[in-house]
Amino acid sequence: MRAFLAIADTGSVTRAAEVLHVVQPAVSRQLKLLEEDVGAPLFERGRQGMVLTSDGRILMEHARRALRELDSARMEIRPTPGTIAGLVHVGLLPSSCELLAAPLVAALRAQYCGIQVSLSVGYTDHLSRWLESGEIDVALLYDPKPSPGLSVEPLLEEALCLCGPASLGLHRDRPVPLRMLGDAPLVLPSRPHILRGLVEHACAVAGIPITVAAETNALSVQKDLVVQGLGLSVLPSVAISSEIERALLCAARIDQPEFSRRIVMALPTTRRTSTAVRCVTTVLQECMKQAVDSGVWLDTLWLAD
Numbered sequence: 001m002r003a004f005l006a007i008a009d010t011g012s013v014t015r016a017a018e019v020l021h022v023v024q025p026a027v028s029r030q031l032k033l034l035e036e037d038v039g040a041p042l043f044e045r046g047r048q049g050m051v052l053t054s055d056g057r058i059l060m061e062h063a064r065r066a067l068r069e070l071d072s073a074r075m076e077i078r079p080t081p082g083t084i085a086g087l088v089h090v091g092l093l094p095s096s097c098e099l100l101a102a103p104l105v106a107a108l109r110a111q112y113c114g115i116q117v118s119l120s121v122g123y124t125d126h127l128s129r130w131l132e133s134g135e136i137d138v139a140l141l142y143d144p145k146p147s148p149g150l151s152v153e154p155l156l157e158e159a160l161c162l163c164g165p166a167s168l169g170l171h172r173d174r175p176v177p178l179r180m181l182g183d184a185p186l187v188l189p190s191r192p193h194i195l196r197g198l199v200e201h202a203c204a205v206a207g208i209p210i211t212v213a214a215e216t217n218a219l220s221v222q223k224d225l226v227v228q229g230l231g232l233s234v235l236p237s238v239a240i241s242s243e244i245e246r247a248l249l250c251a252a253r254i255d256q257p258e259f260s261r262r263i264v265m266a267l268p269t270t271r272r273t274s275t276a277v278r279c280v281t282t283v284l285q286e287c288m289k290q291a292v293d294s295g296v297w298l299d300t301l302w303l304a305d
């Protein structure tokens with residue numbers, strides 16, 4: 001499996017052998033045995049190198065997941081004496097990943113040096129699928145749809161803000177009415193993002209026509225379009241704190257109760273939660289509460305005990 005993935009990543013048996021520190025014939029033999037085992041060719045050989053077949057792409061997805069589980073099990077079974085060990089895959093939201101990533105890694109290094117953490121960033125729909133498929137172990141989600149495959153604990157509630165170029169003069173202490181969303185074109189996440197649905201539904205109910213100037217599935221692009229003056233947007237304060245500090249953007253809370261959302265900690269119910277995962281979830285929750293209590297995470301209400 002490792003030989004197969006090395007070839008897929010490098011596009012070459014020769015380079016795969018170099019990565020794995022073995023001779024090329026050994027890698028070729030491993031691939032031949034694997035193809036015989038699964039009963040299908042896994043690569044097409046061409047001038048561009050080794051290219052995965054459709055069957056190879058299917059196997060690659062499962063192989064990565066299987067090796068992640070194997071590595072995690074090995075670290076948990078054979079930890080350094082007296083330490084908690086394991087590889088934990090954590091899913092973070094784009095709006096708060098920069099706020100949480102460094103404190104989480106630093107705290108884990110100080111408290112649990114045997115735990116390795118892998119951070120993935122995605123929107124709620126993506127993270128939910130990754131949780132259920134086993135690609136990640138724990139994730140922060142925005143108001144996920146109820147699912148028997150997920151166990152969730154509400155952690156905090158954060159307000160959503162109308163944001164625009166600094167010249168607009170918005171201020172977080174002066175909430176704005178909902179009708180302002182119809183005063184200028186909007187830059188919104190692509191469907192089916194939960195925030196997109198919230199904005200469209202609230203404005204439709206209030207009879208406020210809106211114009212979508214652009215939609216994107218990348219938070220960085222969404223913010224840049226607003227900085228460039230191409231529209232306004234709706235985001236939590238934490239997502240634009242850096243741009244506000246640099247006087248690129250300004251923001252004000254939207255004066256409607258539905259313009260807030262909960263962040264929950266989600267774990268899969270279909271797999272055993274290891275000691276390492278439990279330790280990471282505790283540390284992540286502590287990092288979040290510290291950010292709220294210190295005022296770094298603005299416009300939030302802590303919900304957990």
